[in-house]
Amino acid sequence: MTYTAPVKDIAFLLRHVIGLSDIAELDGFEEATPDLVDAVLEESARFTGDVLAPLNRIGDLQGSQWKEGEVSTPDGWKEAYAQFVENGWGSLAFPTRFGGQGLPMTVAAAVQEMWHSANMSFGLCPLLTQGAVDAIEHHASDELQQRFLPKMVEGTWSGTMNLTEPQAGSDLAAVRSTAVPEGDHYLISGQKIYITYGEHDLTENIIHLVLARLPDAPPGVKGISLFIVPKFLVNDDGSLGERNDVQCVSLEHKLGIHASPTCVMSYGDNGGARGYLVGKEHHGLVYMFTMMNQARHAVGVEGYGIAERAYQQALSYARDRKQGKTLLGKGEEDQAIINHPDVRRILMTMKSNIAAMRGLGLECASAFDRARRHADKDVSERMQRRGELLTPLVKGWSTEVGVELCSLGMQVHGGMGYIEETGAAQHFRDSRIAPIYEGTTAIQANDLIGRKTARDGGQGMGELISDMRATLSGLAEHDQADMQAIAGRFEAAISAAETANEWLLAQSDASLAAATSVEFLMMHGYLAGGWMLIRTAEAALVQSQSPDADTAWLESQITLARYYAERMLPLVESASTIITGSAATTVSLSPDLL
């Protein structure tokens, strides 16, 4: 099963909804003009479709293999990764002073969707490198940046995130790994688990970012420091030196993403791995969050990326497979299952939700671009709040919906979907990790209700709702039946969300807020995704007035938005009812009786 990147959808969204030309006017993003971005998207589509997508199945079947501390990736992966590096894809959004191309995060997110659709296990390697580069770039000394970043930006060295230990998963306060100062460096010891691409044969060196405690560290999260621990030490002239005291002791056996090596890492078995402190002592967790916010957004992109792949596969099967007399087929020749109304429902659900998630993923990325580069401080701060508010939605909502859509993709295949050879099952298995890693959905929901909503008294949330209301009033100007139908549903959904927001902000009992926090997250995801689709529909309506418009395609965008408004936006209303009416019952039963 092949993959063809939806370049037209992405390019339209960037140009007419996200406002790519405004981003290209920000300081430092002058290169990112719409015509350049079109060329980048086209070439990325070619590369991901021709090179990465065909390796997806091989990756699933062979998996990465561990042998005496060494990990080998599946056949063809090394060559593909070398090509990926040679073509410069890893360096897209990195700063030019370290050899990157300095393009906006918005463009990077658009390109990264293609990596994950084509081959999610492959995409994880550069995803982790990106997080590590961000953390080093923002927090490490100039000397460490010079030593590590150029090769990481290039992609010849990869990066990892070492947070989790057996007793310290979602709760990092329990981290036990230690760091003992020795001269200009530290000696790191301890065990880390779930380390994605902790060991592999794709790059010359692997740069681990490791959380550990100094001997005099205060307990809890305030005593965690962040260290750079390279697999091979790096000499002063930049060449590789001796092997550091870090080993991959085993690989986990997982439900999906078989080709992505999930490593158990052991530091300091022979006296201590040499590590370099990033920033200040005891500030590690703050620094790690730089990396995590980036990575959380990227995992959200993964959520809809993998759903897009599942959609393409389901669509192609639905067009080919004939079964039963269809209610929508027009004649003998037109009896593929795509003409069963319920198959249409599934495909419409997949297509509209993917478009909504993509819209939100790119909107969030563009908020961060504006936050970083906008000259007006008020706009910049507002956009920072927006990006931070949307991040848990992109991560939590897109990955949960991503799993549902991959499951629906399987459903289109009937029994064949459950058979591995078809390939639909792989997408479902692969997608299932996304709501778990980089902070489970519950962690995202906590972040949303606590740090992102309650802490600022609902300011960021209020701004978002008010932008949605502005879009809603704009809809009244279009004397068009679809837009009017959409407006009615949108108004009801916004009002329902406002009720839930008020309930949350008035909640003094944290356990009640937490009991329905995931509904709260999903509700805002569906609403914000709907907002993006409605803006897309509006842009399509405007564009359809131009002389050589592709009317059929533009009208399809309006129909998709209407479908979503009619079938998904009511979920916002039901979620609001659940949030405000079920919290007490959820936590009322004694654990003994569960």
Next chain:
Amino acid sequence: MKIIVGVKRVLDYNVKARVKADKSGIELANVKMSMNPFDEIAVEEALRIKEAGHAEEVIAVSIGPTQSQETIRTALAMGADRGILIECDETLQPLAIAKLFKYIAEKEEPGLIVLGKQAIDDDANQTGQMLSALTGMSQATFASKVEFEGDHLKVTREIDAGLESIQVSLPSIITADLRLNEPRYAKLPNIMKAKKKPLEVIPVADTGVDVSSGLSVVEVNEPPKREAGIIVNSVAELVEKLRNEAKVI
């Protein structure tokens, strides 16, 4: 030495061609267009020749509407040094295209012109040969291998009977066949640099070349739909059907 390479903007090879309702041609509005695949091979070969040190400059030339600039940018992103567009909104016949390439050749004096053997839209397979006749440059068509031997080229050609090796003197025209090479992917930094490379636009009227054609398209039709096959029971029945139904024997 300069190399000129021709790049044509055509309906993307993945898109199913549809005839316009008035049968005047193929529907090209709002469909994906890209570089003719044989031209991609031609660009790749020109770049390899330059990278091997046999040439200093690769110039990508297209003849067509304004949007053909995108096709030239694609060639520039692959590594060509500069581009020339002869802007022309009408569809030109191969003879006119060959004359315009001759105009460019007189201006640029290339040592080599590399073209695709044909374009996948009209499949004419004439421009290279006509250009050779017009300019007097040697021609090596359907090339699957190009080697430099002193000031000559040894070119392996794909012909019906197999492979033919010929020697041509420079300046020469090569037309690229499918197996000549595998075109590279454009590198991200080169895509970004391509924007800044020079691209000269010459209106066709300014060339003074007569591009009128004696041909006009009467009508374009879909190929007849294929009927489902049948299994015959005997050779006699087959012969009978070939004679009376298909009327081919």
